[in-house]
Amino acid sequence: ATKFARRVGDLEASSIFRINAKAQALKTEGRRIFRLDAGDPDFETPGAVKAAGQRAIEQGYSHYTPIGGLPELKDAVIGKFERDNGLRYREDEVMVTCGAKQALFNLCMSVLHPGDEVVIPQPYWGSYPAIAKICWATPVYLETSIEQGFMPSPEALAEVMSERTRLVILNSPSNPSGQVISKQALEALGKVLERYPDVFIATDDIYEHLRWDGNQYYNIVNACPALRDRTVVINGVSKAYAMTGWRVGFCGGAADVVYQMNKLQGQSTAHTAAVSQVAAAAALNGDQQCVRDMVNAYQRRHQLVQTGLATIDAIDYLPAQGTFYCLPDFSRIIDRLEGVDDDQQLADWLLDHLGIAMIPGSAFGAPGHLRLSYATSDEDIEEALERLNRAFG
Numbered sequence: 001a002t003k004f005a006r007r008v009g010d011l012e013a014s015s016i017f018r019i020n021a022k023a024q025a026l027k028t029e030g031r032r033i034f035r036l037d038a039g040d041p042d043f044e045t046p047g048a049v050k051a052a053g054q055r056a057i058e059q060g061y062s063h064y065t066p067i068g069g070l071p072e073l074k075d076a077v078i079g080k081f082e083r084d085n086g087l088r089y090r091e092d093e094v095m096v097t098c099g100a101k102q103a104l105f106n107l108c109m110s111v112l113h114p115g116d117e118v119v120i121p122q123p124y125w126g127s128y129p130a131i132a133k134i135c136w137a138t139p140v141y142l143e144t145s146i147e148q149g150f151m152p153s154p155e156a157l158a159e160v161m162s163e164r165t166r167l168v169i170l171n172s173p174s175n176p177s178g179q180v181i182s183k184q185a186l187e188a189l190g191k192v193l194e195r196y197p198d199v200f201i202a203t204d205d206i207y208e209h210l211r212w213d214g215n216q217y218y219n220i221v222n223a224c225p226a227l228r229d230r231t232v233v234i235n236g237v238s239k240a241y242a243m244t245g246w247r248v249g250f251c252g253g254a255a256d257v258v259y260q261m262n263k264l265q266g267q268s269t270a271h272t273a274a275v276s277q278v279a280a281a282a283a284l285n286g287d288q289q290c291v292r293d294m295v296n297a298y299q300r301r302h303q304l305v306q307t308g309l310a311t312i313d314a315i316d317y318l319p320a321q322g323t324f325y326c327l328p329d330f331s332r333i334i335d336r337l338e339g340v341d342d343d344q345q346l347a348d349w350l351l352d353h354l355g356i357a358m359i360p361g362s363a364f365g366a367p368g369h370l371r372l373s374y375a376t377s378d379e380d381i382e383e384a385l386e387r388l389n390r391a392f393g
């Protein structure tokens with residue numbers, strides 16, 4: 001037997017972590033580094049939310065809460081689902097987690113058997129396949145391309161579904177592509193999923209509010225209400241309210257699956273910090289202008305990225321409709337750079353030669369691409385794009 005369990009032995013160390021660490025190290029050496037690698041808003045948590053957290057400390061929120069979350073936060077979550085998503089959940093159909101990530105973890109641990117298949121559209125957030133593997137399930141990728149707008153097609157979905165499929169994960173707007181799945185596309189995917197009554201669906205809506213496509217938000221349950229009771233709607237406060245470090249996520253789904261997820265969480269983290277839960281309730285119930293202000297900034301910065309990339313012919317690029325990422329195709333740059341054979345080496349080259357940090361697309365199932373984050377200052381974005389233009393324009 002090996003020293004460590006196979007579930008961790010098989011996990012690959014994330015190249016996100018590697019690039020983050022290298023960028024930080026170069027910065028510490030005194031080099032000017034453009035952090036287009038961040039997965040974290042560069043804004044502060046809104047003042048009213050911080051104040052609610054501070055009050056919670058004073059008011060003695062220093063004790064265990066119910067596993068599924070404080071009643072006032074669960075009410076805020078139920079209110080949010082109804083207000084923003086038109087979805088009605090009872091108190092036993094929602095739960096609070098340590099970030100959206102734990103909602104996904106709880107779900108996977110609750111429904112996956114060893115050998116089950118988890119269908120994941122490409123490009124994807126790397127935690128989807130990683131968590132599936134921890135559960136001894138097999139990720140099965142649904143391929144998309146920049147030409148088809150990174151959109152999962154119903155035909156491709158039908159092709160990868162099998163009798164072993166147990167879970168399908170959807171994420172819109174998408175980390176890393178910034179693309180939104182349209183209502184029509186969701187309806188078409190829903191029609192396929194309706195043919196598989198034993199399959200669960202996770203819709204990861206964490207970037208729901210970070211959008212500038214001008215449309216109302218739709219997830220798979222909105223598009224296909226018949227799927228409600230086998231879909232877990234995952235969301236949280238991390239991205240919309242710049243609250244990544246508070247660790248509050250939440251989800252809604254049928255009472256039976258939420259019950260299992262509660263049992264599991266009760267034996268792991270139990271729950272996220274009480275103080276964080278009070279702050280998250282303030283975020284969900286409070287004035288939403290803070291979210292609009294941050295979205296306006298992301299949209300403006302995205303415009304800077306778009307303008308900058310347009311000057312570089314060798315980089316193919318699909319404008320994002322949301323998030324604070326996009327996923328330009330650098331394959332032609334890789335082809336022409338001496339000593340650079342793939343996106344991993346290109347990410348290192350860009351850091352070493354231009355001081356620009358971006359995450360290799362292969363971490364998201366998109367080799368040849370780089371994830372460019374614009375959760376950083378306008379000035380840094382403009383200067384980084386200038387440097388790219390001077391090198392490759």
Ligand code: PLP
Pocket residue numbers: 039098099100101102125171174175204206235236237238244248249
């Ligand atoms: N889902 C996606 C697609 C993400 O990109 C992230 C964070 O990067 C998360 C979930 C995790 O969010 P949380 O901080 O709520 O765990």
